[in-house]
Amino acid sequence: xxxxxxxxxxxxxxPVLVVVIPLLLAPVVAIITAPRLAWAISVAGVGGAFLxxxxxxxxxxxxxxxxxxxxxxxxxxxxxFVVDSATSLTxxxxxxxxxFATLYARASLMSEIKHTDLGKCYAxxxxxxxxxxxxxxxxxxxxxxxxxxxxxxxxxILISMGAGADRRALSAGFNYLVIGAxxxxxxxxxxxxxxxxxxxxxxxxxxxxxxxxxxxxxxYAGFGFMIAGIMVKAAVFPVxxxxxxxxxxxxxxxxxxxxxxxxKAALYVLARLLFTLFAGVPDITELAVTxxxxxLSLAGIFVGTVMAIYEKDIKLLLAHSSVAQIGYIALGFGxxxxxxxxxxxxxxxxxxxxxxxxxxxxxxFVAALGSRANLASFVGxxxxxxxxxxxxxxxxxxxxxxxxxxxxxxxxYLVRAILAEGAYVITALVLLSSALSLIYLWKIIEVMWMQxxxxxxxxxxxxxxxxxxxxxxxxANIWFGVDASWLVAASRAAAAALLGGGL
Amino acid sequence: xxxxxxxxxxxxxxxxxxxxxxxxxxxxxxxxDAAGPIGGVLTFIAALHVALAVQAGETPRLFVAQIADGLAxxxxxxxxxxxxxxxxSGLWIFxxxxxxxxxxxxxxxxxxxFAAFYAVAVHAAMAxxxxxxxxxxxxxxxxxxxxxxxxxxxxxxxAARDAGRLYMSIxxxxxIVLLLPAVIWVWMVTGNLEFRSGGxxxxxxxxxxAPVLLALFAFGVGKAALMPIxxxxxxxxxxxxxxxxxxxxxxxxxxxxxxxxxxxxYVFGIDFLSASGATxxxxxxxSFTILSSSFVAITKDDIKARLAYSTISQLSYIVLxxxxxxxxxxxxxxxxxxxxxxxxxxxxxxxxxxxxxxHLTKISELDGQGREMPWVFAAFFIGALSIIGIPPAGGSWSxxxxxxxxxxxxxxxVLAVLGLSSLLNIxxxxxxxxxxxxxxxxxxxxxxxxxxxxxxxxxxxxxSLALFFYVDLFADLASLMVAP
Numbered sequence: 004x005x006x007x008x009x010x011x012x013x014x015x016x017x018p019v020l021v022v023v024i025p026l027l028l029a030p031v032v033a034i035i036t037a038p039r040l041a042w043a044i045s046v047a048g049v050g051g052a053f054l055x056x057x058x059x060x061x062x063x064x065x066x067x068x069x070x071x072x073x074x075x076x077x078x079x080x081x082x083x084f085v086v087d088s089a090t091s092l093t094x095x096x097x098x099x100x101x102x103f104a105t106l107y108a109r110a111s112l113m114s115e116i117k118h119t120d121l122g123k124c125y126a127x128x129x130x131x132x133x134x135x136x137x138x139x140x141x142x143x144x145x146x147x148x149x150x151x152x153x154x155x156x157x158x159x160i161l162i163s164m165g166a167g168a169d170r171r172a173l174s175a176g177f178n179y180l181v182i183g184a185x186x187x188x189x190x191x192x193x194x195x196x197x198x199x200x201x202x203x204x205x206x207x208x209x210x211x212x213x214x215x216x217x218x219x220x221x222x223y224a225g226f227g228f229m230i231a232g233i234m235v236k237a238a239v240f241p242v243x244x245x246x247x248x249x250x251x252x253x254x255x256x257x258x259x260x261x262x263x264x265x266x267k268a269a270l271y272v273l274a275r276l277l278f279t280l281f282a283g284v285p286d287i288t289e290l291a292v293t294x295x296x297x298x299l300s301l302a303g304i305f306v307g308t309v310m311a312i313y314e315k316d317i318k319l320l321l322a323h324s325s326v327a328q329i330g331y332i333a334l335g336f337g338x339x340x341x342x343x344x345x346x347x348x349x350x351x352x353x354x355x356x357x358x359x360x361x362x363x364x365x366x367x368f369v370a371a372l373g374s375r376a377n378l379a380s381f382v383g384x385x386x387x388x389x390x391x392x393x394x395x396x397x398x399x400x401x402x403x404x405x406x407x408x409x410x411x412x413x414x415x416y417l418v419r420a421i422l423a424e425g426a427y428v429i430t431a432l433v434l435l436s437s438a439l440s441l442i443y444l445w446k447i448i449e450v451m452w453m454q455x456x457x458x459x460x461x462x463x464x465x466x467x468x469x470x471x472x473x474x475x476x477x478x479a480n481i482w483f484g485v486d487a488s489w490l491v492a493a494s495r496a497a498a499a500a501l502l503g504g505g506l
Numbered sequence: 507x508x509x510x511x512x513x514x515x516x517x518x519x520x521x522x523x524x525x526x527x528x529x530x531x532x533x534x535x536x537x538x539d540a541a542g543p544i545g546g547v548l549t550f551i552a553a554l555h556v557a558l559a560v561q562a563g564e565t566p567r568l569f570v571a572q573i574a575d576g577l578a579x580x581x582x583x584x585x586x587x588x589x590x591x592x593x594x595s596g597l598w599i600f601x602x603x604x605x606x607x608x609x610x611x612x613x614x615x616x617x618x619x620f621a622a623f624y625a626v627a628v629h630a631a632m633a634x635x636x637x638x639x640x641x642x643x644x645x646x647x648x649x650x651x652x653x654x655x656x657x658x659x660x661x662x663x664x665a666a667r668d669a670g671r672l673y674m675s676i677x678x679x680x681x682i683v684l685l686l687p688a689v690i691w692v693w694m695v696t697g698n699l700e701f702r703s704g705g706x707x708x709x710x711x712x713x714x715x716a717p718v719l720l721a722l723f724a725f726g727v728g729k730a731a732l733m734p735i736x737x738x739x740x741x742x743x744x745x746x747x748x749x750x751x752x753x754x755x756x757x758x759x760x761x762x763x764x765x766x767x768x769x770x771x772y773v774f775g776i777d778f779l780s781a782s783g784a785t786x787x788x789x790x791x792x793s794f795t796i797l798s799s800s801f802v803a804i805t806k807d808d809i810k811a812r813l814a815y816s817t818i819s820q821l822s823y824i825v826l827x828x829x830x831x832x833x834x835x836x837x838x839x840x841x842x843x844x845x846x847x848x849x850x851x852x853x854x855x856x857x858x859x860x861x862x863x864x865h866l867t868k869i870s871e872l873d874g875q876g877r878e879m880p881w882v883f884a885a886f887f888i889g890a891l892s893i894i895g896i897p898p899a900g901g902s903w904s905x906x907x908x909x910x911x912x913x914x915x916x917x918x919x920v921l922a923v924l925g926l927s928s929l930l931n932i933x934x935x936x937x938x939x940x941x942x943x944x945x946x947x948x949x950x951x952x953x954x955x956x957x958x959x960x961x962x963x964x965x966x967x968x969x970s971l972a973l974f975f976y977v978d979l980f981a982d983l984a985s986l987m988v989a990p
Contacts, residue, residue, distance in 0.1 A: 434683045
């Protein structure tokens, strides 16, 4: 692609454009006081990243792998951005959902946070998005840590913005700050170990040298620290404890953004570490997946589900359910077969659609009710806000895995992948948890639709600026339930890229 | 002239169109009342068209969408599917009429939601009947469950919501935990899920695993109400009677036994299944369900509860036919889908008519009421005859074939089970009649006359009689089902 021309230059720079467009627009937005303009710039920024990701996806589909050398420094000395099929799929999913969350954010943020804070909020929003995209796109282990910190600090700001509606957002943000910092520190300690023994930070270079070294205490220590640190970020049980409050008390639009992209990025990094960086030391990665990741995923699935069953606050309930859903994705990575890793990618996409949509809908309810969404305020809300409630139900049924929704496709491929491994006990546990998840969903649906609204309940207005983006995501849940060919094929390619030695 | 393909598309879409139109007809009572029956007639014409094509040896097909490689949404009508499609659409005509009379007579609320989900449920039933592969069957099986939930919980009372929870947890729970892995298992070992005569598992599945897979299907299909997963059916009786009549005596439960028959005939294949000996336990379990639910039925005083347990017992006749897995028994089972549907919908219509006109729900309250509602009681009598299996009612054919099938397979204890069950049927289904006509009145009630709840049961009762004499189409389709 070296034959000059603006288009060629644009295409060559795609891997970095995904990251820098939102990051560079963040300081611009921070000084803008008109909320609508700040929002429009944010939409343009995340939308630009989305476009870049779509182009990257089509490029990786044809040529497989794209790299970008920051400042033209040759790797392994300079920072490299590497995009293969696994990266581009994750990026498309994340940027796409972030785009619709940004579209949706204006009306929802207006109703939930102070208007003077909106500029800062959009700046943090762009930093968090760009940081998370960078986490996925970078091919450098230390640069990854930088993006980890950028996204974490801006996420803390975003979460704490919920304090206008509920002061508990402050403690939720603080908890995330502390626990997230522990995770990031663990990761960077791990990077220190592997740097000490290999002398490089480029992930592809690291992978090759680690394979040569093949073992040793320092390498194992580095591995342990890095994996443990990223597991905190991915909210794998039992280091998920920051997640429920963070998603539960953040402004709804922020919950929607973070649920769709934050843990997904960390899960992707987890898979990269296991299957690319440490691919050369199969004994330790196999040990980790068999005795750590798979059991913890299963535990997370059940803990998240049971907590959700007993939760009465809708956003906290959805957050607990996220812990369980993260468990399914981590489980697929943990089983480490090409079918199971592909199933995890399918679920990364579908769960982003599901949870993104659900939190958007909750934001719609919160905006109309003017109070927190819980089971008591949801009584009979189906007939008072039919458009939002129907979209919530569609995404909810997708969460439960009703056929013809995206969630069903995830379940189909995950269960098949587990069965193919002959893991009958895990199959049974996954199916059982899936049936249990219906309980917490049904609790909400029953209250929404099957209980008459209290007498004298005022009519609630529905805002098109909220329900149009929401319905786009809700319809995507149906679309990807009926025609999953693209997602399944892209996930298979992603799994092949990840397991085939990768970078 | 409509091609069978067009008819297939039309038959699946017509109920869905009715469902989508319903909210817009809410302010036009005449049209909203007519939508159900008209939809029923149109769907039935399409179903008849499709069935005649199948009888002539064709397989109408319709491809809708490719979900992913190896997974498609497509429809292909098997002879068994043609039978179920005829039953579901044909009885919808009368149930649609009856619903109008019932919902007005009983002054139920939320009639629009009711009518819309009712039509969605019929749509799902038609799609199940004509599904071309196991995945499509599973998809619409779940949609049928979810679309009937608002109907079961219709009254929005605490009791209705509790029943709705039980309904969902058993039906969806079994389908996710047992049926879904069974479907995925078949997908994994065969690489496709298409229905083929002779089955697709013969060379793909280790015969030793056949009983396990069969068990996943038998218990995963909660709608077939095999004991011990039958509790949802009595719970569902909290729904308005038109739901109990069409859905919980015809569409939903028949979708369950239809699934089991389809799996036995078109997925396992009769030869593979009988060679593997996987069904012996199912013969015993079905026999147990037939008898024990009959005994439970005797103890029920509530008319609908008694009918529900009778349904559980009758459904196991069909499962029994599938479990015997011989050609004659399977034909009997397929015919029993038709016969029991016509008979049981009549009985439910009558129960609802008694409730709407006289506000009675218990059998002990029926003493002496026979003369007050002669048409209703006459229809109940004929419906009961068909369920018991006494000529000249249609039910005698299917019961006869099941018995022949049992003898063929030298399962003589099954003969005893069927005989004893008939005796029990006579006792508990004819009791309301003997009370109605031969006992003095215990309760003075004023009868409000609602012709729309009386005419449908009379028609379906006549239908039960007609099915004794004009059974050719169904018999042909049933024999095509088992033809190699």
